[in-house]
Amino acid sequence: MTRSAVLGAGAWGTAFAKILAEAGSHVTIWARRESVAATIRERRINEGSLPGVKLPERVTATSDLAAAVAETDFVFLAVPSQTLRGNLADWAGHLPPDATLVSLMKGIELGTTKRMSQVIVETARVAPERVVVVSGPNLAPEIAAEQPAATVVAGLDAARAQLVQQAIALPYIRPYTSDDVIGCELGGAVKNVIALAYGMATAMGMGDNTKASLITRGLAETARLGVALGADPMTFAGLAGLGDLVATCSSPLSRNRTFGEHLGRGESLEAAQASTKQTAEGVKSCLAIRDLARAHGVEMPITEQVERVCHEGVDPRVAVKLLMGREMKPE
Ligand SMILES: NC(=O)C1=CN([C@@H]2O[C@H](COP(=O)(O)OP(=O)(O)OC[C@H]3O[C@@H](n4cnc5c(N)ncnc54)[C@H](O)[C@@H]3O)[C@@H](O)[C@H]2O)C=CC1
Ligand SMILES: O=C(CO)COP(=O)(O)O
Numbered sequence: 001m002t003r004s005a006v007l008g009a010g011a012w013g014t015a016f017a018k019i020l021a022e023a024g025s026h027v028t029i030w031a032r033r034e035s036v037a038a039t040i041r042e043r044r045i046n047e048g049s050l051p052g053v054k055l056p057e058r059v060t061a062t063s064d065l066a067a068a069v070a071e072t073d074f075v076f077l078a079v080p081s082q083t084l085r086g087n088l089a090d091w092a093g094h095l096p097p098d099a100t101l102v103s104l105m106k107g108i109e110l111g112t113t114k115r116m117s118q119v120i121v122e123t124a125r126v127a128p129e130r131v132v133v134v135s136g137p138n139l140a141p142e143i144a145a146e147q148p149a150a151t152v153v154a155g156l157d158a159a160r161a162q163l164v165q166q167a168i169a170l171p172y173i174r175p176y177t178s179d180d181v182i183g184c185e186l187g188g189a190v191k192n193v194i195a196l197a198y199g200m201a202t203a204m205g206m207g208d209n210t211k212a213s214l215i216t217r218g219l220a221e222t223a224r225l226g227v228a229l230g231a232d233p234m235t236f237a238g239l240a241g242l243g244d245l246v247a248t249c250s251s252p253l254s255r256n257r258t259f260g261e262h263l264g265r266g267e268s269l270e271a272a273q274a275s276t277k278q279t280a281e282g283v284k285s286c287l288a289i290r291d292l293a294r295a296h297g298v299e300m301p302i303t304e305q306v307e308r309v310c311h312e313g314v315d316p317r318v319a320v321k322l323l324m325g326r327e328m329k330p331e
Pocket of ligand 2: 106136137138139140192195244247248253254255256257279280281
């Protein structure tokens, strides 16, 4: 039987531990707080992150990192993107020498503009072939409720990607493999930014034409950046591109969309942060994605405006006017 560690006891790490255990792994969740680890161990619940979900017997938890990763085949990383580098700096020395490191995160690092797999390679000092990414339309509460969904397992080493695919396949999870790590990671990170815009549009009472336009043009700018970075454009028509974008934008369960709704109601960034507790990755990633796009000479007008609303105090209504008033061009 395989052994897996899930590092990060948030909504996704917890839902993913349930998947892994049901698919046959022994799973240890690492939680930062011992009280969270103890409740998972003793009562098999993580009420703060995934309320009402009972975890299988094969899931245990600890706040001791070395114990969590000991003798594991797979180490799944599910901490907020901006904390990954700091965490891995502490963890790198404990990781088993041949374990596959799997990123479940959807963000781009501030300052460096690196994708999560790049941060893992650099900080854990591992070969890129050891890193696999899982990304797709996978809202944690729906997955925990065992509603059928598909996802993508992307890796440079096809054999490792297939092992991860087998480790998470279930009657309600259909994983596809891919070799497009760049495309899958960008799809996951940029959709959070577009979902912020979608949430703003929703709160401003905008209709379905506006929302369809945002999704479509949001995907266009994601694919433009992806192609500039070497991604396969077809990835953006797949689960990690359009699939995740549609799920995140259309679901009231999305933290990014919900955060955007707060901003669309005229709240400041600080007020929105105070009323939403969980991670809304797009809020920070929009800055990094904007910088990445500028560095590659790629236009990302929606991302630029989301960044201005989030971090420069621009009124979302003004952002809409600016987007609509851009110079005319072919699609
Ligand atoms: N929730 C979802 O539906 C999905 C989330 N993701 C991605 O998974 C990643 C994790 O997100 P969630 O679990 O949803 O977030 P969350 O907000 O539910 O949980 C984040 C967890 O990280 C912990 N944490 C915060 N700061 C930390 C630090 N400095 N070091 C270590 N741990 C820290 C928190 O205590 C919390 O347990 C994100 O990149 C997100 O985009 C991907 C797919 C689905
Ligand atoms: O990535 C997700 C769904 O695939 C979760 O989206 P949020 O982080 O916006 O909740």
